[in-house]
Amino acid sequence: MNLTSPYLITDMTQEIFHCEEELPLESGESLPGFDISYTTQGHLTPQKDNVIWVLHALTGDANVHEWWSGLVGEDKFFDPTKYFIVCANLLGSCYGSTQPLSKNPKTEKPYYYDFPNLSTRDMAKAFDQLRQHLGIQKIDTIIGGSLGGQVALEWSYNLQEQVRKTIIVASNAKTSPWTIGFNEAQRMAIESDNTWGQNSPDAGKKGLEAARAIGMLSYRHQEIFHTSQAETEEKTDHFRVSSYLRYQGQKLSNRFNALSYWVLTKAMDSHDLGRGRGGTAKALSEIKSKVLSIGINTDLLFTKEESQFISKNVPNGTYREISSIYGHDAFLVENEQLNYILTSFYLENND
Template identity: 55%
Template sequence: MNIKTYHHQQAFTLDSGDILPELHISYQVFGEANADKSNIIWICHALTGNTNPLEWWSGLVGEDRFYDPNEYQIICANVIGSCYGSTYALSTNPKTGNAYYHDFPLVTTNDMARAIDILRKSLGIHQIKSLVGGSLGAQVALHWAIENPDLFEHVVLFAGNAQMSPWGIGFNETQRQAILLDPTWPDKNPKAGLTGMKIARQVGMLSYRHYDSYEVKQKDEDARLDDFKANSYQRYQGEKLASRFDAFAYWTLSKAMDSHHVGRNRGGLISALQKVKAKTLSVGIDTDLLFPKTEAQLISRLVKNGHYKEIKSPYGHDAFLIEYEQLNYILKSFYLN
């Protein structure tokens, strides 16, 4: 892995008014830019994603895939607040010499977009062929496209929205309550709240998937009394995330998602979305419980050059990470038309 880190040594004022004394932004670059830098694809990752989309979006990004690093220069940065190299709760606060821990301030999806734009400027990039993101990544990408309307030729948003719904906030709050009730959460320890986060992830899975996907994958064929497939699947999902993530990042990123509202300080949703100049594809999922397809449809309807396509899948919100055949077909038709 060729992970790079940009160190922004100036203070960064957050939407909340709090100030981070400096920023570290972790990122990866795949492929080479052409002479006029017109082949750049910038990908924004989802909630627990990292800087390597070839790893977590392997059916879409990689050699001989739709976004091929032999054809494009592909860039993916870790959002601030996440635990894959960018500034977050376990980073050292240069003012104290200690980790922020619970004192790490509220970060918004707009803050994440502004931080990524600082990285973009440091790389000397003045045009981006396509900005692509899913879920949290779509939220960040949408802010970025609104603030920099002349920067992007295309914007592609999978399972995104313009404002976090009360339903979505409710799911996130329930997950954070599991962390809050973990007796280790108050500790200044990198593993604080980890058991609570395992439970949070299990709750989250119920919003990322759909009834139909559990029927297909987790249904028991016998008439057992206990130890069901769904039991072990939920536990597995919690353990799996705990092996690579931490409760501090989960807390910060879920709070950021709650804050998501592109109309804030921009005259409302309609005014904000009409600032997007790029040809925009907003992809909804027919079984998405977390970001219903109506939210994706709203974006495509309100941006000036918006297009809507829909994934049909039993996998709910996570279908944008699974249904590669449909993703590729949708993208091909979008770029050709």
């Protein structure tokens, strides 16, 4: 694919970037090479100044037009007839990128539990290898939500003047003890599965179901549970919310694996933009791009105060807030509000 051509069609392409270089990790470990699955939509201008790079959340994938269909697509805010849109699967995730079930080139067997610990900084470093592979020097906008927002902030710090706008949605500059606690409870659920520890793709499958149920309690606000799961009759057992959480757990375990979930939640825990950089406030003060930080008024996992902290400490920061009963998941649901916020931000910052 000739990425410099102004005549590329806007149809999505899905590819695998294979990097044979060793990737040193913050843990002191390394990957002897890695794959990143990614999609592109649209075309680069001759000046290559219209790149939008989207980063997905914990269990997302590179198909941004599916999980953020209210924002990405023809006649949507991020329109591939105007922009060159890139979305890559996070390192450690099970949708085409190198992860615990991938073959370790040193042993010719799956990594399983030998897969190294990853940090959000490592993930940003892997994405930068892909950026260079694609011949992209500057990015107009990096946008990510939740875990994707954490990686986006790390990457924006590293890129400095190479990114014009950074949009961080329902995320933070350092993972809070509250969020780490939720993640640890989920990993404890996985550990309690008696298949955990086996070298099998299905290891921890039932534990992952329980982990997802725990996670759902942090992704949603109690008001949405009152609205959607309230009982219509008197009963003492078999409540609607119980069925709902079990369904959500089974739904995830059918499309994801516990080993990747473990690695990704650990990476989320690791997030600290200020580590080795003089603290979070100092690190934020060194970001060169224009930053839009979007909070959600009912978010229990990444609070609006954490989003406000980002906008207050970067040199060019703007804070906007989504009002919703959906809690953390509102960033995937409240498309009308997001479109309004993004339109306003772009009108003010497209100089």
